[in-house]
Amino acid sequence: MSILKRKKKLDSRNAEIESYALPIRFGPEMRVLIIGGGIAGLTLAGLLQQRGFKPRVVERIPEYGKVGYIIVLWPSGSRVLKGLGLYRDLIETGLPFSTYNVWDEKGEMLKSYSVDEVSEKYGPMISIYRSELISILRKNINPENITMGLSVEKIHQTPDEAIVTFSDGTRESFDLVVGCDGVRSRTRNLVFGDVPLSYSGMTGWSFWLKSGIAKSAHIAEYWGTGKFLGIWPTRNRLSVFTSIRSPKGTPDPVENRLDRIREHFSDFGGVVPEILANLEDPTEIFHDEYCDLRMDEWHKGRVVLVGDSAHAVLPTAGGGVAMAIESAAVLADELTRADSKYISQSLEAYVSRRRPRVNKVQDQSRMMGKVAFADSRAVSVLRNFVMRFYSSRLHLKYWDDLLKEPI
Ligand SMILES: Cc1cc2nc3c(=O)[nH]c(=O)nc-3n(C[C@H](O)[C@H](O)[C@H](O)COP(=O)(O)OP(=O)(O)OC[C@H]3O[C@@H](n4cnc5c(N)ncnc54)[C@H](O)[C@@H]3O)c2cc1C
Structure with missing residues (x-):
């Protein structure tokens, strides 16, 4: 090797x-x-x-409260709590369920499915009050690592670090910034710009029922034409989830809210009239436009998105929480093999492991939304007819396919 070549090689090794x-x-x-x-x-x-x-967590709200609705956690999500040592808390606080019943709007049962076989194979589906799930997950976190009442104002990235300006004006550098700030993520907005959510055309109300039917232990979904009302029990509480077709941005003032809900579901039978009669405080009713989100990129430089901020799922299939927990578990796994210089490699691996599964669940949620919230009378009549013949075997296969694949 010539002296010049040897010097070049040495220089590049030194670099x-x-x-x-x-x-x-x-x-x-x-x-x-x-x-x-x-x-x-x-x-x-x-x-x-x-x-x-030693991750640092910043949470916008000053303290965790009691606001929230029901979460149905799939076994693929609750498995992660086993690794965190929190599964016992989960099953002691939540409620496993064994049947899933679908009715038409008049209150005639279309189908009752048992999920026992799924539970037997993969563990129970668990319904839980969202704020109780948050309390369980918080148990493990060193309080010193969470700052409440703090948000982000600016994220500036250099090749070596991400410099974050917080809402209190302080600045700090990080090797990685993870946006876990939900469907209307500020992190996403700061780093990826304005990424529009896909509105499903459905909006609705969620609330807890405290009296009368509140002791029911059975899930019942009433499928109408362009309308849906489901009751989902968890321990000591009954959650009601409703949906109607509505143009984007339709206002829902607290004033007359109860009347509007009653009017929308006045033609529903079964236990629905009892639910409507027991509606109480309109300010405790949660209203939302149901949206999901598909993004081309989930990370840019040293900023990565996890959960609803990257891949919000429609509430129709109830998979949003399982997807958020699974994604967090996969990112944590990839980060154990990462370093601050080659971090993008780990972020790429996280995205490629998660994207196909998340896309599948989003597709299924959209499809289920079309079926459950069918907006033409002809389609809903046909749907109700087909539902009676949709076998338990097919229902089990749906769950089996979802739960057996690696996260
Ligand atoms: C009506 C309804 C019913 C649903 N039912 C189910 C169900 O039965 N089962 C299910 O699996 N999923 C359900 N989902 C979806 C589920 O709630 C979400 O998918 C899940 O909470 C996603 O978790 P996440 O951590 O990504 O976001 P979130 O749980 O929304 O957490 C985001 C956190 O970030 C904080 N935050 C926001 N902005 C900032 C900021 N700028 N700075 C700091 N902190 C910030 C928020 O305060 C919040 O604590 C439902 C959704 C709706 C709307």
């Missing part, structure tokens, strides 16, 4: 060594910021802590 001489942080040494202490954020923080990281 490589020098680049490693930069302060590279490996695995748990990395400085990770989690924006949003909801389902995904707390799961990720718990898993990272378990692996020796």
